[in-house]
Amino acid sequence: MDNPIIEVKNITKNFKGLKAVSDVSFQIEEGKITGMIGPNGAGKSTTFNMICGYYPASEGHIFYKGQEITHKKAYDYTNMGIARTFQIMKPLGNLPVVDNVVPSAFFGRYGAKSLKEAREIALEVLEFTGLYAKRNVLAKDMGTPDQKRLEMARALATKPEMLFLDENMAGLNPAETEEAIALIRRINDSGVTIFLIEHIMKAVVSLCERVIVLHHGEKIAEGTPEEVMNDPYVMEVYLGTKGGHNNA
């Protein structure tokens, strides 16, 4: 690969006897959208969490732009230009949408110097993500699609170079999924490298240049969406008797 922004080398995560991720290696190319798929419990979120410094890898090494970040803490990441969303959304429900985004604008590579500047960044990001009209609505009063957008807005307000999205489209209907796909493409077009976990295959196929497949904590395939979907073992995992994911 010409230009890896992230390099993961032989990472493993043990949770008290359970090997959630086992000896996984891959690279993420700068400027592209890379996807990670696999059945429930395959180790996708665990892999994300190790790369994002949410918890440490038990073994292995992680590099960001050639610099080892394996043991960096989550709070170092924002300054490095890395942002993420969580599989479980965590909005500040009793605050208006804009006030959910303002704090993020103080962090990150540029970091707002004043509340006024932070609000300007927040409103700009809300415009970009299609939430501007709801800027004064309480976060808890919005439905799932808008809460997912809000998660993205909070991540984008840190002005990341690299964005990690963990199942950002779960629970969306087909029309909402199309909108989310369009937004992710717009984010990528603005120059942000994206690594996403997604069960909705349509989204993976239309967005990702490369896809990594995990199963039981191991990487079982990697390639273009076509290549991995035509891989016999991947087909067996998804469609066969081993128990695939039903909304794949």
Ligand SMILES: Nc1ncnc2c1ncn2[C@@H]1O[C@H](COP(=O)(O)OP(=O)(O)OP(=O)(O)O)[C@@H](O)[C@H]1O
């Ligand atoms: N903090 C933790 N402590 C103990 N076990 C964990 C922890 N986090 C995850 N696991 C276990 O590790 C395995 C991988 O989980 P992970 O959440 O990474 O899967 P996933 O691929 O993201 O699945 P899903 O598609 O359901 O989100 C599972 O068996 C899970 O129960």
Ligand SMILES: [Mg+2]
């Ligand atoms: Mg997960």
